[in-house]
Amino acid sequence: MKAVIVDGYIDEPAALGVPPYISHYVRYAAGVLINLGFFVDYFTIDQIRRDDLWKMLSQYDVVFVIGGVTVPGRYVGGTPITLKEIEKIFEICERSEKLIAGPLAKFYVSKGGSKASTIQLKDCKTIGSDLVGDLVRLFTNLSPSLNNWNLVKDAALAGTEIIKKHPFYPRxxxxxxxxxxxxxxxxxxxxxxxxxxxxxxxxxxxxxxxxxxxxxxxxxxxxxxxxxxxxxxxxxxxxxxxxxxxxxxxxxxxxxxxxxxxxxxxxxxxxxxxxxxxxxxxxxxxxxxxxxxxxxxxxxxxxxxxxxxxxxxxxxxxxxxxxxxxxxxxxxxxxxxxxxxxxxxxxxxxxxxxxxxxxxxxxxxxxxxxxxxxxxxxxxxxxxxxxxxxxxxxxxxxxxxxxxxxxxxxxxxxxxxxxxxxxxxxxxxxFPVGTVLRKVYPEFKEGKVTFGRQLGTYPILVGIPFENVEGPIDVIIVDHGPRSVTAIRHPFDLNKVSYEELLAIPKIGKARAARILLSRPFKKFEEVEKILDDKEVVELLKNLKAVIS
Known part of the structure; x- marks a missing residue:
């Protein structure tokens, strides 16, 4: 028997599953199905959209959609599944056993400032908040107690390997x-x-x-x-x-x-x-x-x-x-x-x-x-x-x-x-100027600026004025916006820094940036001080931990 988990992403008051996060729901579901003898595949809704995998889902005996947003949010790593996409999946997978879990099992709501609507899906079984217990009840004759932590542990341990199928793995x-x-x-x-x-x-x-x-x-x-x-x-x-x-x-x-x-x-x-x-x-x-x-x-x-x-x-x-x-x-x-x-x-x-x-x-x-x-x-x-x-x-x-x-x-x-x-x-x-951010992963580009974030809870968005960023990279903050920071590559090497990165540093400007580039290579920092002839700018470079290689 083959089962596929479609990760439509969850966002609840106490849990997040939008990439790079992978939710506990997904891992628990995989573990229960594996323990029941299923071969389990896993795809995110973004993979299905990008690679046009819709029809391929019909080959599975069980199609399990997990998702639902109950708190308003904006996401960079992925876009939660829509009601139309759920209906499309279940229409294509007409002969499969169809399951749905997460908040979607109760209602659908897409954005803040709106009221939820109930979902009515034909021939679909809803899995409740006690996901592990509900799945066990569905596929066996057992009736485990509510919030059975031993069952949860068994499912969690059995489902760990599913993370390797996440498109962001190991990030x-x-x-x-x-x-x-x-x-x-x-x-x-x-x-x-x-x-x-x-x-x-x-x-x-x-x-x-x-x-x-x-x-x-x-x-x-x-x-x-x-x-x-x-x-x-x-x-x-x-x-x-x-x-x-x-x-x-x-x-x-x-x-x-x-x-x-x-x-x-x-x-x-x-x-x-x-x-x-x-x-x-x-x-x-x-x-x-x-x-x-x-x-x-x-x-x-x-x-x-x-x-x-x-x-x-x-x-x-x-x-x-x-x-x-x-x-x-x-x-x-x-x-x-x-x-x-x-x-x-x-x-x-x-x-x-x-x-x-x-x-x-x-x-x-x-x-x-x-x-x-x-x-x-x-x-x-x-x-x-x-x-x-x-x-x-x-x-x-x-x-x-x-x-x-x-x-x-x-x-x-x-x-x-x-x-x-x-x-x-x-x-x-x-995050004062000069703060070093380790392991920033590039996520998208706008013009000559690459935007990235660290792994973590509520990571700040980092704009790096450099096109060919292959992450993860370390950066050093040079400027601020109300919701993001501007950073350049760290270590800040004056013999390697790009013109765009120099322009991103406040008080450098086009003239000083051109002077630095035309005067390279430098052998020692004193040479930089001499061509700039501005104590304030020199102190800024020192604060940015500028090096000469």
Whole structure:
């Protein structure tokens, strides 16, 4: 029996599977099918589009589509599957057994600011949130208990080799499941996590370590400890809701000891109010994370709004003061730098289209972000999005009676205001000129500029003014935009640097760039100082670690 997994990409509040990420759903599904005796193939939806593989899918006995977006996002690595593409696949594969999993099994929504629609597909079986258990029930006479972690472990270990079929392999990040559900008793009005996973439960430490070791042996060196609404609450369900610092030391030390060449170890969500409520315990956990993680890591804070009225009406368990204190705590522990890059910083998510929102909400959000900037605190990134309204959530019920209309003009005005007045100066502080970024992978080109990113959680977009970039390469930052940086090749060799790269450096200009090129080769840096005859520019070159070879 032959099965094919079509990866349509998932993006949930606690999990990401858009390339270079490969989701836990895909690996678990492959593992269950392999354990059941299937030969399993795997293709991303982008591979199918690019290589026109649609008709080829009909040769498989089982066609399993996995995907669904439940949080708004923009993606560079791939484009999530559309409803029309799902219908096309299942129409072509008329004789195959057809399965669908991920958020798509419940509904379809394509972008922020829109309402989900239900999916009706002929002769298709839906696999629920308990993917492993549901697949076992479908193909056997067994009826495993909900969230059976032993079954999950067996599937995860059996499915590790599927990563080698990913088109980005070995440049992939494996999203690792830590827990399901949210530790909060009451839930935010818009969040789909408690709809998928009503009970908060943590995965055993040894299971997580075993899976990472297996994936590491299969060639993966980048991991994100995700699939958690609040990573700091991992194992809290086994400790009366309180954080477990000792568990994090056990987990991280085991990962690093067993996988010494892991390059990326990053994270995703954290709850600001949890950090403040259990400040001492969470501080110890943050210290452990910073001890073992890799630079450029982010803890995503679901702030959503700094408007107290909106927070209360949407049951978001934070306040502006709590968020500010949580930002301070993470900065105090995580802002230590490696080659100029902070180890761990908070990120802030803002969401529009919530109950109780007014035009004053926009100004309050801006003013609190400005306060964070003026206090000298660092934010790794700010996400500004419009809510997706999804069935099963309180917001969905509210929208049945009254729809919240986001003023697009007002939304765009404040979005650009935050980009220019908060993001840009914040970027300059987080990634100052002279910061070295290791292993930037080229992703696309625009004219003579190559754009690339590092592996990791929310990697910054890097524009490199050089056409023939073969990654990965090390770069050094020379300038900033509100959502990206400009960088040149590192080491910055004055005898090899291109004219375009010199022009990208502020204060160099066409005349100085031409003077440098015409005066090459240099034997020592003093020769460069002499032809430039400008102390400020010379200091800039020194800050960029310019070398002569």
């Amino acid at each position: 992939i990040i494996c999203e690792i499941e830590l827990s399901r559900g949210c530790e909060r008793l009451g839930h935010c009005s818009f969040c789909i996590e408690p709809v998928f996973y009503p009970t908060f439960t943590s995965r055993p430490v040894e299971h997580v370590v075993e899976e990472i070791v297996s994936l590491y042996k299969a060639g993966c060196k980048a991991f994100r400890l995700g699939r958690a609404a609040n990573v700091l609450a991992y194992y809290a369900d086994r400790n009366s809701g309180k954080p477990c610092p000792q568990v994090f030391e056990e987990l991280y030390s085991a990962i690093r000891n067993n996988c010494p060449e892991i390059e990326i170890l990053h994270h995703d969500n954290a709850n600001p109010s949890y950090i403040v409520r259990y400040e001492n315990e969470c501080a110890k956990i943050l210290e452990t994370i910073v001890k073992y993680n890799s630079p450029g890591d982010v803890l995503s804070f679901g702030v959503e709004s700094f408007d107290e009225k909106v927070l209360k009406m949407n049951n978001i368990g934070n306040s502006p003061e709590i968020v500010l204190r949580a930002v301070e705590i993470v900065n105090e522990i995580g802002s230590v730098r490696v080659e100029g890059v902070p180890k761990l910083l908070p990120g802030i998510n803002l969401l529009y289209g919530l109950i109780g929102e007014t035009k004053e909400t926009y100004e309050k959000n801006y003013q609190w972000l400005k306060r964070i900037l003026e206090k000298g605190l660092l934010l790794r990134r700010i996400n500004i999005r419009q809510v997706m309204v999804e069935p099963g959530t309180p917001l969905w019920n509210y929208y049945q009676k009254k729809k919240i209309k986001v003023d697009r003009k007002f939304f765009n005005f404040y979005k650009e205001k935050i980009r220019a007045e908060i993001d840009l100066p914040m970027f300059r502080k987080v």
